[in-house]
Amino acid sequence: MAAYKIYFVVWGALLVLTAVTVAVSYLNLGLWNATVALAIASLKAGLVALYFMHLRHEIKLVLGFAIFPFLILGLILVGTLVDAIYRF
Amino acid sequence: MADHPNTSLPEDRGYLSEHGFRSWALTMDHKRIGVMYIWTTLGFFVVAGILALLLRLKLLVPGPALFSDHTYNVLFTMHGAMMIFLFIIPAIPSALGNFFIPLLIGCRDVAFPRLNLFSYWIFVAGIAVTVGTLAAPMDTGWTFYTPYSAQTSAAVTALSFGLFLIGMSSILTGLNFIVTIHTMRAPGMGWYRMPLFIWAMYATSVIQVLSTPVIGITFLLLAAERVFGIGFFDPAKGGDPLLFQHFFWFYSHPVVYVMILPAMGIVSEVVPVFARKPIFGYKAIAYSALAIALIGFLVWGHHMFVSGMSTVAGVIFSFLTFFVAVPTGMKIFNWIATLYKGSITFESPMLYALSFIFLFIIGGLTGLFLGALATDVHVHDTYFLVAHFHYTMMGGTVMGLFAGLHYWFPKMTGRMFNETWAKSAWWLVVSGFNVTFFPMFILGMQGMPRRYAEYPAKYQALNVVATVGSWFLALGVIIMFANFIKSLRNGPLAPDNPWRGLTLEWQTTSPPPEENFHEIPTVTDWPYGYGSRNEAPRE
Numbered sequence: 001m002a003a004y005k006i007y008f009v010v011w012g013a014l015l016v017l018t019a020v021t022v023a024v025s026y027l028n029l030g031l032w033n034a035t036v037a038l039a040i041a042s043l044k045a046g047l048v049a050l051y052f053m054h055l056r057h058e059i060k061l062v063l064g065f066a067i068f069p070f071l072i073l074g075l076i077l078v079g080t081l082v083d084a085i086y087r088f
Numbered sequence: 089m090a091d092h093p094n095t096s097l098p099e100d101r102g103y104l105s106e107h108g109f110r111s112w113a114l115t116m117d118h119k120r121i122g123v124m125y126i127w128t129t130l131g132f133f134v135v136a137g138i139l140a141l142l143l144r145l146k147l148l149v150p151g152p153a154l155f156s157d158h159t160y161n162v163l164f165t166m167h168g169a170m171m172i173f174l175f176i177i178p179a180i181p182s183a184l185g186n187f188f189i190p191l192l193i194g195c196r197d198v199a200f201p202r203l204n205l206f207s208y209w210i211f212v213a214g215i216a217v218t219v220g221t222l223a224a225p226m227d228t229g230w231t232f233y234t235p236y237s238a239q240t241s242a243a244v245t246a247l248s249f250g251l252f253l254i255g256m257s258s259i260l261t262g263l264n265f266i267v268t269i270h271t272m273r274a275p276g277m278g279w280y281r282m283p284l285f286i287w288a289m290y291a292t293s294v295i296q297v298l299s300t301p302v303i304g305i306t307f308l309l310l311a312a313e314r315v316f317g318i319g320f321f322d323p324a325k326g327g328d329p330l331l332f333q334h335f336f337w338f339y340s341h342p343v344v345y346v347m348i349l350p351a352m353g354i355v356s357e358v359v360p361v362f363a364r365k366p367i368f369g370y371k372a373i374a375y376s377a378l379a380i381a382l383i384g385f386l387v388w389g390h391h392m393f394v395s396g397m398s399t400v401a402g403v404i405f406s407f408l409t410f411f412v413a414v415p416t417g418m419k420i421f422n423w424i425a426t427l428y429k430g431s432i433t434f435e436s437p438m439l440y441a442l443s444f445i446f447l448f449i450i451g452g453l454t455g456l457f458l459g460a461l462a463t464d465v466h467v468h469d470t471y472f473l474v475a476h477f478h479y480t481m482m483g484g485t486v487m488g489l490f491a492g493l494h495y496w497f498p499k500m501t502g503r504m505f506n507e508t509w510a511k512s513a514w515w516l517v518v519s520g521f522n523v524t525f526f527p528m529f530i531l532g533m534q535g536m537p538r539r540y541a542e543y544p545a546k547y548q549a550l551n552v553v554a555t556v557g558s559w560f561l562a563l564g565v566i567i568m569f570a571n572f573i574k575s576l577r578n579g580p581l582a583p584d585n586p587w588r589g590l591t592l593e594w595q596t597t598s599p600p601p602e603e604n605f606h607e608i609p610t611v612t613d614w615p616y617g618y619g620s621r622n623e624a625p626r627e
Contacts, residue, residue: 061270072298075385079401080334083389086398 010051017044102502102599116201117602121208122187123500126493128212129179130569136170137562139163144524144558150545160541161227168230169247173254174215176485177343180350181296182211182261184492185289187500189265191593192283194274194611196603199267207260214253221247229539231340234321234332238313245314248307255300255307258346262296265289274592276611280374283591283615284367287374288353291381295342295349299385303339306332333395337388345384347481348448349377351488352419355441358491359423361589362438363430364623366616369422376415383412393464402461409459416452420445431619435587436510440491443518447483451476454529469539472532478525490517490568497572498582502599505575509567516564523557588623591615 021040029036050056055066103119112120143163146154155163186204190197198204221243228237228244237244269290273282309320310332319325321332360367367373389397389405423445432438454476457463467473498504527550532538536547543551585594592615596605 069298072385076302076334076338079338079386079389079405080331082404083330083334083392083397083401084328086400087396088398 006051010047013047014044100597100601102597102601104502104599105602114205116197116205118186118190118198118201118204119500119600119604121204122183122185124208125178125183125186125211128215129175129183132170132174132215133179134569136167136175137565139167139170141558141562143167144555146541147543147551148555150543150548150551152542157541158227161229161539162225164539165226165229166222169218169226169251171481172230173251174218176347176481177258178211178254178261180354180485180489180492181265181289181292181346182207182257184354184489184496185265185292185350186261188496188593189268189286189289190272191499191596191600191604192286192591193269193272193277194592194605194609195268195272196605196608198264199272200264203260204264207257207264210253210260211257214250214255214257217250217253218247221250231336232310233336234310234313234329235323237310238321245311248311252304252307255304258296259300262293262300265293266297269293274609274611280371281611281614282374284356284370284373284377285350285353285591288349288356288377291377292346292349294378295346295381295384299339299342299346302335303343306335306339309335330392330396333392333397334388337391338385341388341391342381342384344480345380347485348488349380351444351485351492352377354488354492354495355423355444356419357589357591358437358441358495359426360616360618361495361587362435362441363427363432364619365426365430366618367422368425368428369418370614370616372418373422376418379415380412383408383415387412387459390459390464393461394468406459406461406464410456413452413456420449420452435494436505436507436514437491437495437587439511439514439518440487440494443514444484444487444491447479447487447518447521451479451481451483454479467532469537470532471528471536471538474538475525475528475532478528482525483521487518493572495587496593497575498586499593499598499600501576501579502582502597503575503579504582504586505571505579509571513564513568513571516560516567518564520557520560520562520564524554524561525557527551527554527557590617 017040021037024036024040025033049066055063058066103117112124115121142154143160146160186198224241224243226232226240226242226244226247228240228242232244232248269282269286309318312318313320313322313327317325319327321327321329323329356367356373387405387409389401390409393402393406434442454472458467458473458476494505494510531547531550531554534547536543582598584596584598586598587594592605592609592611593600595609
């Protein structure tokens with residue numbers, strides 16, 4: 001049972017964060033609404049990847065493979081924004 | 089080879105020993121899966137090639153001829169979509185890559201053989217859906233630009249589902265190769281002892297895994313817009329049609345390197361073997377493959393210079409585009425340096441590899457014309473562009489594929505092809521190719537737009553030249569395939585190492601046994617030590 005303890009803790013954290021998401025949705029933060037929701041969602045995704053998907057215990061190479069796609073995501077965001085922001 | 093070549097069926101046919109539908113359809117042998125990919129992709133090369141011949145035939149005359157304008161639009165859409173998605177993307181990676189990655193790194197199969205078979209069948213499922221859309225054929229061009237693709241009654245949703253499946257196959261194949269190359273190399277084969285084809289396939293797989301999901305999501309968004317009316321791309325609903333182009337080219341530009349990098353890998357294998365010299369600049373060629381893969385992700389906006397994208401973005405993308413030429417140029421200089429003072433022989437694989445270098449220089453450099461913002465405004469959507477990408481894709485990738493098919497035919501089939509016929513085919517293919525596509529550079533500079541079914545009469549002369557060229561090209565391809573098929577049945581038996589290659593696939597039998605090697609080889613050196621004094625003499 002003890003070996004599974006961390007999974008229950010993470011599960012609990014995910015439930016709490018879900019509750020936080022719901023609670024925050026009642027507040028009107030203007031532009032920050034989406035930012036806060038995305039931040040909490042990212043935190044949750046990070047917990048799932050690190051613990052449930054064992055990323056925390058993987059070798060650095062695997063960790064690198066998991067992180068690298070975020071650079072690609074960054075590229076597509078920057079590239080499209082350079083167009084969208086400067087368009088007349 | 090002996091004067092009276094032995095053409096009778098040998099007792100041991102290696103991995104080809106088993107017969108029957110089930111032995112192929114349910115196989116987990118990477119070689120058999122590779123062979124199935126070869127047949128499938130070459131089949132679509134023939135179909136899409138016939139469509140191209142029909143298009144060229146119609147363009148013999150400036151006015152209406154043969155078929156309606158709508159049919160013309162459908163035909164060039166199908167030609168493009170089939171050539172890109174069903175032939176050229178999987179043709180080298182999935183087909184030759186599947187067959188030769190395990191052989192070149194000295195292992196018994198890919199890391200996930202069952203996943204490999206799944207990748208093939210999901211590819212076939214995607215083809216079935218794609219071909220099914222011919223019931224309401226597409227006329228959008230292979231790029232499916234919105235808003236037209238979001239509004240037309242053609243089967244866009246079904247087609248995007250088909251291409252989604254094909255993309256899935258591409259991702260899984262790339263994943264399989266990455267893991268295979270990381271974990272399955274023969275004892276002693278460090279990264280710098282890997283053949284350059286493996287480096288090229290590694291870079292290719294990285295692009296496949298990272299960029300293909302983007303087109304998958306784009307197709308889902310397009311389907312959601314068409315089916316549920318959600319406004320991702322429709323400006324009336326707050327969407328942005330250019331967003332589609334950003335997403336589309338974020339995949340489709342890196343994917344041109346999925347097409348070209350493996351061909352470059354084949355050229356890097358063939359050139360040192362037939363020049364009998366160690367490859368020049370091994371690390372430069374290896375790392376330039378990775379550099380092309382990475383820089384390839386930074387340049388997609390150069391497809392959108394005249395589409396209404398911001399000028400700032402245009403300038404940035406134009407600037408970045410020039411960087412791709414650097415690693416490509418490095419490879420070309422390294423191949424030429426490898427040839428320098430080599431003992432070059434001109435067997436058919438080498439002829440195709442040299443054609444690759446020659447034609448790809450033209451294709452690559454004209455790409456810089458198009459990457460330059462100001463010139464592109466002038467030649468965008470003209471035949472100049474059509475000529476450019478046919479020089480890179482057909483003059484580049486397809487020549488690399490043909491080089492690979494000739495180079496590895498003895499290993500794959502256990503039989504030799506007829507070299508005289510192969511050379512005649514090469515003459516026709518290369519001369520026909522240039523006669524077909526070089527006039528298009530001139531037509532484009534003169535302003536002939538692409539994709540139009542009709543054109544002003546003043547362009548007719550060069551169009552006639554191009555159409556006649558396409559017949560020679562087709563004749564060359566027919567002779568090449570006929571040579572292959574005839575040799576499959578009764579070509580002379582191939583020795584294990586007909587070209588005196590040093591990579592591991594030549595150390596096993598032709599054709600290889602079911603698990604590739606009777607004993608896994610141990611690697612003690614890089615595979616390019618050609619031209620040493622104790623080298624075996626030519627047969």
